[in-house]
Structures are given as structure tokens and as C-alpha cells.
Amino acid sequence: MKFFVDTADVKEIQELAATGLLDGVTTNPSLIAKSGRPFLDVIKEICAIVDGPVSAEVTATDHKTMLAEGHKLAGLAKNVCVKVPLTMDGLKTCKVLSGEGIQVNVTLCFSAAQALLAAKAGATFISPFVGRLDDIGQDGMELIADIIAIYSAYPNLKTEVLVASVRHPVHVVSAAKMGADVATLPPAVLKQMFNHPLTDKGLAAFLADWAKTGQSVL
Numbered sequence: 001m002k003f004f005v006d007t008a009d010v011k012e013i014q015e016l017a018a019t020g021l022l023d024g025v026t027t028n029p030s031l032i033a034k035s036g037r038p039f040l041d042v043i044k045e046i047c048a049i050v051d052g053p054v055s056a057e058v059t060a061t062d063h064k065t066m067l068a069e070g071h072k073l074a075g076l077a078k079n080v081c082v083k084v085p086l087t088m089d090g091l092k093t094c095k096v097l098s099g100e101g102i103q104v105n106v107t108l109c110f111s112a113a114q115a116l117l118a119a120k121a122g123a124t125f126i127s128p129f130v131g132r133l134d135d136i137g138q139d140g141m142e143l144i145a146d147i148i149a150i151y152s153a154y155p156n157l158k159t160e161v162l163v164a165s166v167r168h169p170v171h172v173v174s175a176a177k178m179g180a181d182v183a184t185l186p187p188a189v190l191k192q193m194f195n196h197p198l199t200d201k202g203l204a205a206f207l208a209d210w211a212k213t214g215q216s217v218l
Contacts, residue, residue, distance in 0.1 A: 001176045002052070004184035006164070008035040008042050010049070012187040017049050024052035026105070026127075026164070026184040028083070029059055040076060047077035053124075055105045057083035058093070066093040074102045081105050081124060086114050091121040098122030105162065112146040119151060119159040125182065130175075131165035140165070141174045148178050169193050 002023035005016050008031040016022045025046050032039050043056045054077070058069040070082040070093055081103035084090040094104045098121065105125040106118040110133060118126045128147060130140025144163055151157050160181035166172060169192050172183045185193075 001172075001180060002182040003190065004052070004055075004162070004182055005190055006031070006166075006184045006186050008032045008037075008046070009187070010035075010042070010045055013046055013049055016187060016190060022050060022052070023182070024054060024081075024184075025050050026055040026083070026162075028055075028057050028107070043073065043080065044076050047079050050079070052079060053081040053103055053105075054079055055081045055083040055107075055125075057107065058085075061085075061087070061089060063089040063092045066090065067096055070097050070102065070104075083107050083127075086118060091117055094118065094121040094123050098124065107164070109147075110143070112143060112150055115147040115159075115161075116150055119154075119157040123159045125160050125162040127162045127164040127184070129165035130163060130171055131167040133165075134167070141171070141178070144175055144180055145178050148180065152179075 003021060004024040004026050005013060005022060006026045008027045013025055032042055035042055047054045056073045058066045060066045060069055066084060066089060073082050074080050082097055083105040084093050085108050086106050094106055097104050103124040105127055106123040107127040109115050109126050109128045115126045128143050130144060133140035133143060147161055162182040162184055163175040163180050164184050166183055166185050166189055168189060175183055
């Protein structure tokens with residue numbers, strides 16, 4: 001499974017990229033707004049830090065303007081992945097951009113039917129929002145299972161399942177067990193995955209025993 005981080009905070013991205021475990025970045029207009037910086041500047045800076053796909057979202061809602069924005073975003077760096085909403089105009093735009101060899105992330109997916117349409121439109125990634133479904137009493141992970149089952153039945157569909165709106169590490173583990181291709185995580189959730197109380201307890205014991213020896217590795 002590939003790990004993307006869902007943020008526009010450049011410092012957070014630099015810190016996580018330094019681990020060598022980061023495969024890409026996703027952003028959206030809300031995250032860019034929180035950064036308080038010019039949109040295009042942020043995207044270019046992130047693309048210089050991360051080698052993998054960096055999702056940059058269009059803000060238009062009509063096909064013509066979406067396409068123009070998509071072309072502009074794709075021209076910022078070779079690893080830009082244009083993000084479009086799962087609407088009819090969004091999928092029309094996806095079809096054109098993907099036909100031109102531009103990576104496209106189709107976002108705001110909440111049903112398997114939508115995911116099937118996105119794949120037929122040539123999406124590089126489909127982003128089902130599991131946390132937001134959980135919030136309204138539905139099972140977000142059930143949607144992931146359905147999409148994976150559909151895509152697996154048609155080998156000609158190359159769209160990768162990018163699990164989004166992840167709220168905790170359990171979402172990540174469940175998606176990985178199902179065979180999802182990617183999970184995009186808020187920085188806090190990605191950092192939680194490193195932690196376990198028994199790891200902390202064991203390390204403290206090892207260090208205490210080592211200190212008693214009076215030795216040094218260096």
C-alpha cells in the first residue's frame with residue numbers, strides 16, 4: 001500500500017518525506033486555504049519535495065474551465081495529479097486529461113457506481129471518502145470493499161483505489177487488508193501508526209538495562 005499525506009503544510013510534508021515512507025501528497029481547496037499561501041506557489045513547493053503524485057484540485061465546476069485549470073496545474077510540475085470532483089463535468093474533464101497522459105484523481109466519491117464511472121473515464125485514482133460516510137451512519141470501509149471487488153472483476157480498469165477521509169489507523173489497516181492501492185492520511189494519523197505503548201515500554205526497558213552496563217556503541 002502506498003501512503004500519501006493529506007495536507008498543504010510544507011513543513012509537515014518535509015518531515016514525513018524525510019522518513020522515506022511517503023509516496024505522494026493530496027491537497028484540496030480547504031487545506032490550501034488553511035496554509036494562508038498562494039495556491040500555485042504551495043503546489044510547486046510540494047512537488048519539489050515529493051517525487052510521487054501531488055494532487056492539486058480544480059476549483060471550477062464547468063467542464064471548459066475545469067479543463068483550462070487542469071492544464072495549468074499539470075504544467076506546474078511533472079508529478080502534479082489534477083484533482084476533479086465526481087460530477088458529470090468532472091468526469092468529462094477526467095476523460096480528456098487522462099487521454100492526454102495527465103494523471104487525474106477523481107475526488108468526493110461516495111458510491112461504487114460513481115467509482116465505476118470514474119474508472120471508465122480513465123481516472124488514475126478514485127478517492128472514496130470513508131470517514132464522511134461513517135459520520136452519517138454508513139460503513140465507509142464497505143464502500144472500499146465494493147470498489148475493489150468491481151475493479152478486480154475488470155482487469156482493463158487501471159484506476160487505483162485511494163482511500164480518503166481517513167480518521168484513524170484502523171481505517172488504514174482495514175483498507176490494506178482489502179488490497180486498496182493507496183491511503184491518504186492527515187499527518188497526525190500517519191504519525192499515530194508509528195506508536196504502540198508496548199513499543200515505548202520495551203524501549204524504555206532496553207535503554208535502562210543498557211545504561212547499567214556503562215557502555216557506549218560509539
